[in-house]
Amino acid sequence: MRCLVTGATGYIGGRLAPRLIEAGYAVRCLSRSAGRLRDMPWAHRVEIVEGDLGDAVSLVPAFEGVDVAYFLMHSLGRADFESADRVAARNFAAAARAAGVRRIVYLGGPEPPPGDRPSPHLRSRAEVARILLESGVPTAVLRAPVIIGSGSASFEMLRYLTERLPVMVTPRWVSNRIQPIAVRDVLRYLVTAATLPPEVSRGFDIGGPDVLSYADMMRRYARVADLRPRGIVPLRPFSPWLSAHWVGLITPVPNAIARPLVASLVHEAIAKEHDLDAYVHDRTPLLGFDEAVRLALGRVRDANVETRWSTAAAWDAAAEPLPSDPDWSGGSMYVDERCREVSAPAADLWRVIEGVGGDNGWYSFPLAWAVRGWLDRLVGGVGLRRGRRDRQRLRIGEALDWWRVEELVPGKLLRLRAEMRVPGRAWLEMSAEPDGDRASVYRQRAVFLPRGLAGHAYWASVVPFHGIVFSGMARNIARGAESPTERRRA
Structure with a gap:
């Protein structure tokens, strides 16, 4: 089976490609520039095709002979990210349908509770999911909340805020409930989605075993990272707009990314169902929050850890970053x-x-x-x-x-x-x-x-x-x- 991975230079795509190779699949990666994948340790084991999701014509060679196509890109960081993702999803869906692709897999975001006004970030994720589900190609949409893993923008925000502020004046959303999931489990679900029966075309909620508030996550991160207990003082007038600028001031996460992410935190993100588990052959228990943080920080010696560092086993998480990770990720070094x-x-x-x-x-x-x-x-x-x-x-x-x-x-x-x-x-x-x-x-x-x-x-x-x-x-x-x-x- 041949899998096409878009977003292979990104956080999830750069980790999914080697997992698919390990599962025995032929992997093709789509990138605007093949040179961006040159330094990936697995680059010699995949086929790299140049193309742009914004240019429908350039996608034809990439989709030829593909069985499963992964849509893992998003345009956060651009002012027009909603329109850019809309165009990319439409071109992707049309190319997949024309090439006879048997399945589309999309990693999206959680659905806001009914009656809530979704943030632009979640609204865009939901729109992309709808476009792909209406493509005529069987589609699996995985709705993930905060992903715990070094390099994940949501995790990096948590890391920097907790490590740099012993006492935090926080906005109201720190009390909202979230069901974080380890990146290792996200990858396992993504690989599983490639083998779903053809009649399955729907969205799935995915989440870890713990339901926590953002404040709980900061406190537990501090404990796992051997930091002193953090003081958290919620401040009611702290608006999402002000929160985003505050995050931008305290952390190296760019404002253009922090703003939509913070706006999304005003919604609770809890899995309403766990139907995808019925299709998972590997019955390894999902990682809890604390263990996921230990892996992200390199506190556990494990050859399969999803980490920012390319030689974590030798450096105990103090080596070079993966080429696919943002420059601002991985904590201070x-x-x-x-x-x-x-x-x-x-x-x-x-x-x-x-x-x-x-x-x-x-x-x-x-x-x-x-x-x-x-x-x-x-x-x-x-x-x-x-x-x-x-x-x-x-x-x-x-x-x-x-x-x-x-x-x-x-x-x-x-x-x-x-x-x-x-x-x-x-x-x-x-x-x-x-x-x-x-x-x-x-x-x-x-x-x-x-x-x-x-x-x-x-x-x-x-x-x-x-x-x-x-x-x-x-x-x-x-x-x-x-x-x-x-x-x-x-």
């Missing part, structure tokens, strides 16, 4: 990167890298490292007293001063996880890359994921010293590799 060309073989450079710490020191500003170690011990941390087990060799899992060796690729990579007392999580990575037979490249990266306002304040306080400590460290490691007799501590 501070990075200090250094790179130096070294006129010595990679083997010589690696010997210096692996010798870091303990009696060998950290190759720069020994007094600064010592003072930081004393301060850590004052607040109950380990400081620098643990040293290292062996002067020349390291092993995965062993202690190294206030670090723990998290990853070690002999001759290439050393990744350390901080165990000092800091309001967040920190890593230091050093690597050696060959550059010909007699030269190499040294790369150094420090990563810090702040926890709450204290974490942001901590990073701001140490940034002035990074230029001295980390640049000196990179410089002296390079010099140590080039001249073994040179003193390696500045």
Whole structure:
């Protein structure tokens, strides 16, 4: 069976494509520019066709031979998103009908309670659903509320608001009930929808096992993320318009996206039925809110976690973002990167890298490292007293001063996880890359994921010293590799 995925450069589409491949389907992705999918880790396993849902003629090659077509795009962020989505849905429906597609699958939004005036966002979602259901092609519309997963706009709003504000003056909608669902379960439902019987053409509500208010979600997020309990003070005159600007001020979520999302939160979003479950062969229980948040934050080691980070298993959620995720998603991450060309073989450079710490020191500003170690011990941390087990060799899992060796690729990579007392999580990575037979490249990266306002304040306080400590460290490691007799501590 061949599946066509539109929106493959987006949050859901970029995660659904590999799931469909795993299910044994041939996958074709539609994109306005094939180059946007080039860096996807699964790009070599799919067929990529260029086309634009706003241009009906360009869609003909994309739909040829397709059995199931997924409509996963939306134009949030554009002032005219309602009209753009209307045109896209009509062109998509016409192309699917002309090509003899057997099923359309659409991921939409919840239906507002009867009598409510829907927000523009939900009104547009409902209109797209209606266009697709009236296409003449059997259609499954999955109505999802807030999706819990790193990279989801709704989740990112929740993340930033909770992490950045220990006390929040909130609008009335924080008391509205919502049935959030983990992105993993959304993907499972989307894959299931491809195999629905041909006579099934309707909408389905999907939601997780927990029904919570937005305020409840913020409190429970804080608990899972090890933040102090958040104070929430509802303010009745807080209008959706004012709320959207407030979200835009506090979070990096763009106003053009925050406005329609916030306007939609004035409606409760609870599943009225669970009929799609009857068609799901995998009876794995739906993830609860807390577990979904743990997965989104990388707190659970799981190869199948739907995360923003492409190497989460190694970095514990502190690696590179998926190319399909927005630049503003994934929480705050501070990075200090250094790179130096070294006129010595990679083997010589690696010997210096692996010798870091303990009696060998950290190759720069020994007094600064010592003072930081004393301060850590004052607040109950380990400081620098643990040293290292062996002067020349390291092993995965062993202690190294206030670090723990998290990853070690002999001759290439050393990744350390901080165990000092800091309001967040920190890593230091050093690597050696060959550059010909007699030269190499040294790369150094420090990563810090702040926890709450204290974490942001901590990073701001140490940034002035990074230029001295980390640049000196990179410089002296390079010099140590080039001249073994040179003193390696500045």
